Amino acid sequence: MKLRTRRRIYLREASVTLVLARLALRLIAPARIFAWVDRPPRRPTRFSNDEIDWVSWALETIAARRPANQCLACALAAHAMLRRRGIASRVCLAVAREDREVIAHAWVESGNGKFIGATGGQRFTRIAEFGLPRAFQISPQ
Numbered sequence: 001m002k003l004r005t006r007r008r009i010y011l012r013e014a015s016v017t018l019v020l021a022r023l024a025l026r027l028i029a030p031a032r033i034f035a036w037v038d039r040p041p042r043r044p045t046r047f048s049n050d051e052i053d054w055v056s057w058a059l060e061t062i063a064a065r066r067p068a069n070q071c072l073a074c075a076l077a078a079h080a081m082l083r084r085r086g087i088a089s090r091v092c093l094a095v096a097r098e099d100r101e102v103i104a105h106a107w108v109e110s111g112n113g114k115f116i117g118a119t120g121g122q123r124f125t126r127i128a129e130f131g132l133p134r135a136f137q138i139s140p141q
Contacts, residue, residue, distance in 0.1 A: 010058035011061060011062060014059045014062045014077065015062050017077040017080050017081055018059065020080075021076040021077040022070070034130045038130050040132075041088055042086075043086045044086050044087075051087060052110055052116070071106045075108050075116070076091065078117065088111055088131070088132040089109065089131055089132055090129050091106060091129070092108070092128070093105070093106050093129070093130075094106070094119075094125055094126045095127055096123050105118075105124050107120075
């Protein structure tokens with residue numbers, strides 16, 4: 001497959017998945033969304049870092065064109081795209097205190113330590129994880 005074609009495919013999928021994630025956040029109860037996130041992929045596969053890198057690139061490219069404060073929608077979209085490929089992942093939620101406000105953040109981790117979305121470093125305190133347990137690691141082959 002040509003590089004240009006592959007880019008288009010990933011960008012289209014990321015666009016559609018991000019729109020669906022935003023709609024889900026507005027219309028579906030959080031308990032149902034995170035129950036879906038907790039389910040393992042139907043057909044887990046051994047994966048290459050290439051797929052995770054492509055998903056990350058596509059979502060970051062699409063998200064750069066949109067307004068900020070959409071990290072949860074991006075994390076859900078990334079999880080959905082990885083799950084579609086049989087790649088197990090974990091959606092992580094964290095909070096931080098800035099002045100007198102509490103700020104929330106979300107990102108995705110895969111079994112081999114790859115991140116989709118910025119983790120925020122030490123600034124955020126992880127409060128919840130959904131999906132792949134931390135102890136479960138998939139070794140790439």
